[in-house]
Amino acid sequence: xxxxxxxxxxxxxxxxxxxxxxxxxxxxxxxxxxxxxxxxxxxxxxxxxxxxxxxxxxxxxxxxxxxxxxxxxxxxxxxxxxxxxxxxxxxxxxxxxxxxxxxxxxxxxxxxxxxxxxxxxxxxxxxxxxxxxxxxxxxxxxxxxxxxxxxxxxxxxxxxxxxxxxxxxxxxxxxxxxxxxxxxxxxxxxxxxxxxxxxxxxxxxxxxxxxxxxxxxxxxxxxxxxxxxxxxxxxxxxxxxxxxxxxxxxxxxxxxxxxxxxxxxxxxxxxxxxxxxxxxxxxxxxxxxxxxxxxxxxxxxxxxxxxxxxxxxxxxxxxxxxxxxxxxxxxxxxxxxxxxxxxxxxxxxxxxxxxxxxxxxxxxxxxxxxxxxxxxxxxxxxxxxxxxxxxxxxxxxxxxxxxxxxxxxxxxxxxxxxxxxxxxxxxxxxxxxxxxxxxxxxxxxxxxxxxxxxxxxxxxxxxxxxxxxxxxxxxxxxxxxxxxxxxxxxxxxxxxxxxxxxxxxxxxxxxxxxxxxxxxxxxxxxxxxxxxxxxxxxxxxxxxxxxxxxxxxxxxxxxxxxxxxxxxxxxxxxxxxxxxxxxxxxxxxxxxxxxxxxxxxxxxxxxxxxxxxxxxxxxxxxxxxxxxxxxxxxxxxxxxxxxxxxxxxxxxxxxxxxxxxxxxxxxxxxxxxxxxxxxxxxxxxxxxxxxxxxxxxxxxxxxxxxxxxxxxxxxxxxxxxxxxx
Numbered sequence: 091x092x093x094x095x096x097x098x099x100x101x102x103x104x105x106x107x108x109x110x111x112x113x114x115x116x117x118x119x120x121x122x123x124x125x126x127x128x129x130x131x132x133x134x135x136x137x138x139x140x141x142x143x144x145x146x147x148x149x150x151x152x153x154x155x156x157x158x159x160x161x162x163x164x165x166x167x168x169x170x171x172x173x174x175x176x177x178x179x180x181x182x183x184x185x186x187x188x189x190x191x192x193x194x195x196x197x198x199x200x201x202x203x204x205x206x207x208x209x210x211x212x213x214x215x216x217x218x219x220x221x222x223x224x225x226x227x228x229x230x231x232x233x234x235x236x237x238x239x240x241x242x243x244x245x246x247x248x249x250x251x252x253x254x255x256x257x258x259x260x261x262x263x264x265x266x267x268x269x270x271x272x273x274x275x276x277x278x279x280x281x282x283x284x285x286x287x288x289x290x291x292x293x294x295x296x297x298x299x300x301x302x303x304x305x306x307x308x309x310x311x312x313x314x315x316x317x318x319x320x321x322x323x324x325x326x327x328x329x330x331x332x333x334x335x336x337x338x339x340x341x342x343x344x345x346x347x348x349x350x351x352x353x354x355x356x357x358x359x360x361x362x363x364x365x366x367x368x369x370x371x372x373x374x375x376x377x378x379x380x381x382x383x384x385x386x387x388x389x390x391x392x393x394x395x396x397x398x399x400x401x402x403x404x405x406x407x408x409x410x411x412x413x414x415x416x417x418x419x420x421x422x423x424x425x426x427x428x429x430x431x432x433x434x435x436x437x438x439x440x441x442x443x444x445x446x447x448x449x450x451x452x453x454x455x456x457x458x459x460x461x462x463x464x465x466x467x468x469x470x471x472x473x474x475x476x477x478x479x480x481x482x483x484x485x486x487x488x489x490x491x492x493x494x495x496x497x498x499x500x501x502x503x504x505x506x507x508x509x510x511x512x513x514x515x516x517x518x519x520x521x522x523x524x525x526x527x528x529x530x531x532x533x534x535x536x537x538x539x540x541x542x543x544x545x546x547x548x549x550x551x552x553x554x555x556x557x558x559x560x561x562x563x564x565x566x567x568x569x570x571x572x573x574x575x576x577x578x579x580x581x582x583x584x585x586x587x588x589x590x591x592x593x594x595x596x597x598x599x600x601x602x603x604x605x606x607x608x609x610x611x612x613x614x615x616x617x618x619x620x621x622x623x624x625x626x627x628x629x630x631x632x633x634x635x636x637x638x639x640x641x642x643x644x645x646x647x648x649x650x651x652x653x654x655x656x657x658x659x660x661x662x663x664x665x666x667x668x669x670x671x672x673x674x675x676x677x678x679x680x681x682x683x684x685x686x687x688x689x690x691x692x693x694x695x696x697x698x699x700x701x702x703x704x705x706x707x708x709x710x711x712x713x714x715x716x717x718x719x720x721x722x723x724x725x726x727x728x729x730x731x732x733x734x735x736x737x738x739x740x741x742x743x744x745x746x747x748x749x750x751x752x753x754x755x756x757x758x759x760x761x762x763x764x765x766x767x768x769x770x771x772x773x774x775x776x777x778x779x780x781x782x783x784x785x786x787x788x789x790x791x792x793x794x795x796x797x798x799x800x801x802x803x804x805x806x807x808x809x810x811x812x813x814x815x
Contacts, residue, residue: 119669119676120374120445126694127674133764135690135703138747140726140759141205145170146193146213150611161209161254163195167608168720168728169600172756175732177224177231178749180740182249184208185749185758186224186231191612192217194233194255196247202742202760210247210254221269225276228302230258232279234270239263241270241279241298261306263296271370271379276302278394280379282367283310287462290358293365295381295390297397311392313362315399320361320537327404327568328388329435330531331461331468332364335540340466343485343541350466364461365390371452373561374445380452380561385461385468387435387532389452391565401565405454407532408434408553414577415554416584416592417525419658424584424591426577429548431492431502435459435532436553439665442678446696450561451572453693455667455680456553458660460528468530469551472506473523479509481545486534488545503548525658526551552660555579556667556680558696572697579662583687586704589712592662593685594655595728597754599646601717602629640714649685649711656684669693670735672746673765679748681707681730688730688750707750707759720755727752727759 147156148165156164166172171190178185178199185205187195196210220234224246233242240262244255261279263270269282281296292312299307320333330336337359341352355363368384373391378400381390388404410433414426438454445451460469475482479495493501498509510521527533533549555575562570584591600609602625613622627633631644639645656663664680671677678699681688686707691699708726710719719725731753738746747762 119442119671121447121671121676121694123447123694123696125674126676127765127767129675129692129694131673131766132675132677132692132702133673133766135705135761135763137705138743138760138762139203139205140757141197141207142166142720142723142725143172143187143189143195143197143207143756143758144211145172145189145191145608145756146195146211149191150608150615151606158193158213161211162207163193163211165191165608166756167600167606167612168716168725168756169597169609169754170612170756171597171753173732173751173758174219174753175222176734176749176751176758177222178734178736178740179224179226179246180736180742181226182247183742184210184247184249186222186246187751187756187758188219188222188233190219190753192219194222194231194244196255197758199742199760200249202747202762205758205760208247208252210252212244212254214244215242215257220267223270223272223279225272225274227274228276230276230302231255232270232272232276232301234263234267234281236267239265239267241267241281241301243302259302261298261301261308263298263308264294264310265291267296268367269369271372272301273372273376278376280370282370282381284366284368285363285463288464290355290360290363292360292362293367293383294362295367295370295379295392297379297394309397311397311399313365313367313390313399314360318361318399318402323361323365323386323402324531324537326388326402327406328365328383328386328402328531329404329459329528330361330364331385332463332466333361333531333536334359336531336534336536336543338540339485339536339543345482345484346466350464364463366461369440371441371443373443374450380441380443382438382441382454384437384439384457385459387437387459389441389559389569391561403565403567403569405436405438405553405557405559405569406571407549408436408574410434410550414581415550416580416654416657416661417522417550418520419524419592419654419656422653424580424588424654426580429502429505432548432550433532434550434553435528436557437551438553438557440667442667442669444669444696446676451696452559452561452569453667453669453678454553454557454559455664456555456557457663457665457683458552460526460551461530468528469526470529471523472503472525472527472548473508475527475529476503476507477509478507483529483534483543483545485541486543486545492545492548506548522658552663554661554663556664556678558693558699573699575699578701579664579682579687579689582689582701582704583662583682583685587685587687587706589650589653590685590687590706592654592657593649593652595649595652595686595708595711595716595754596684598624598628599716600625601645601715601721602626604717605721606717636715640718645717646715648713648715649708650713660684662687665731666733668733668735668748668750670737670746672738672763673767677702679733679735681727681733681750683729683731686711686727686730686752707752708755716755725752725755725757727757728755729753 144163175188185197216235220236224231279298366385379392436456437459439457535544558573560570636647690703710724
């Protein structure tokens with residue numbers, strides 16, 4: 091071999107080593123305030139496209155059901171849960187949607203202005219999926235199968251060689267595998283395992299290491315770590331739906347004592363049976379796992395170095411003697427008021443982690459809660475609790491300032507009492523008889539004396555908004571609340587969309603006749619007679635339906651006829667927090683779960699967020715029923731449980747944006763940011779100079795690749811010239 095050829099070998103090797111690989115950004119968000127663009131740099135945030143996804147193949151709309159191998163899928167219908175969870179692969183620009191029917195729908199977003207269902211959707215091996223997490227760099231997705239207690243690993247669709255994903259492997263991960271979260275390199279998967287409301291199963295977290303290897307290592311972390319007993323958990327501010335003393339009260343001294351039998355549970359009691367891991371988030375650098383416990387209104391922190399729980403901390407309570415709230419479901423109006431002795435647990439569903447400058451934060455989407463165990467329920471209606479001069483929970487002591495049995499109109503519970511009397515026609519709807527209260531540890535002290543517990547405050551479920559907490563460096567310290575949205579979600583939502591204030595649209599409002607009455611057919615096939623009765627009732631104008639569903643015919647009610655229906659329960663509860671960087675500003679977005687009101691906030695100044703935009707994800711639902719708006723192709727996102735933030739580098743358009751999914755409508759919309767001043771190096775800036783539009787991810791890859799090639803070639807030419815000397 092010639093000397094110049096020999097010299098060229100290291101050059102080729104160098105080029106191979108330096109040639110960049112396409113990767114996605116880290117999972118947890120990091121932000122440096124000093125690098126932010128000026129305030130007001132976000133010019134607009136607009137809807138660019140919307141598509142309706144099928145729940146799977148058409149199984150109920152024709153005499154011969156569509157085969158899962160027949161693509162694309164054609165099974166459509168409101169209420170079928172076609173988009174329970176979405177994930178997005180920024181390397182190949184495919185969106186993955188998890189259907190409540192056990193299918194994974196794959197949509198092509200190469201052109202975000204006109205997305206389409208692909209031929210690569212597939213049926214999983216379970217009809218009940220928990221959640222989904224994808225690893226674009228490794229080309230795999232992880233699906234949790236709740237009842238099967240395992241994780242299934244499928245490949246992703248490659249743009250270069252597209253085909254239907256296939257099952258690669260299955261890994262056992264313990265019972266009731268609810269949510270799964272993969273690390274960035276997919277070497278680790280974390281799974282939240284819950285108690286299903288029966289038996290002695292403990293709440294736990296399962297860690298799978300080397301999850302893609304032939305022999306993954308499974309570690310189960312039970313949440314009774316270091317003998318975390320009731321006393322410790324209560325001191326840390328957690329809500330315990332049941333404690334050992336509470337079990338004694340309900341089993342022996344309550345009005346339900348003859349109907350309950352907790353003897354086995356009491357004999358084998360562990361606090362962790364009533365700890366409920368829900369959603370997961372990685373802390374910065376994935377050195378810590380943050381576990382949200384929705385029913386407990388608290389956060390668990392796990393050290394990933396030694397896989398040990400470090401501490402738990404409560405999210406605290408919202409004091410509605412100061413923060414106005416609308417809990418009147420009967421006046422059809424948005425009247426926010428304060429009430430003495432009334433509090434609310436925040437009960438966040440999803441959380442997001444953030445490293446801001448040199449501090450770590452967690453953002454919570456505050457929804458609702460309420461634990462059920464066998465025949466026992468934590469939630470109770472206010473008029474069932476306060477029944478004239480009688481307090482429903484026998485042997486429970488109630489302070490007179492809350493409830494006076496000799497004068498039911500005197501205490502703080504007067505408006506919630508079943509005997510509440512409205513005094514004038516103008517005050518006809520003052521009484522609040524069906525507000526949901528908690529009978530867990532945040533409202534009742536069972537520890538002082540289980541024979542005579544003390545009811546010390548009225549507690550609602552759900553914080554009706556969102557919050558930001560600073561994570562202390564010492565995890566044994568309590569969380570520091572640096573921001574809470576207060577009454578903003580209800581107040582601003584009502585101000586902009588009064589016709590959707592605390593309104594309700596869900597699967598029970600799906601149509602019973604006409605095109606796409608798929609949900610009722612599914613229920614009939616499933617034998618769910620109770621749900622069928624609920625759907626029929628909500629479509630019957632003599633029951634809970636409307637005489638005019640929007641076209642002059644009877645059916646389920648439009649949103650504008652459902653105002654206030656959630657006020658007594660969770661109001662403007664939000665389920666998902668979406669966060670990222672757009673136009674050099676740090677932003678977060680969320681939407682009310684049942685009424686589809688969306689809001690965008692600038693959180694560049696972390697303790698003083700600014701509301702930028704209020705919008706509605708389904709304006710067509712104002713005057714049209716769920717079925718009418720769906721059949722007209724105008725329905726937006728109903729039950730917006732899931733969303734994905736795409737940075738400018740990840741976005742198929744080269745501009746930052748949000749993919750928003752409606753679980754029950756099966757729709758996915760693409761909302762895009764437009765900037766007054768583009769960030770340096772963005773593909774949008776380069777397009778203005780005359781280049782052909784390319785995605786930011788592709789632009790970044792192309793530029794870095796050519797730079798590397800240029801370096802390698804220059805080095806190679808120099809070496810070849812030296813060889814001629």
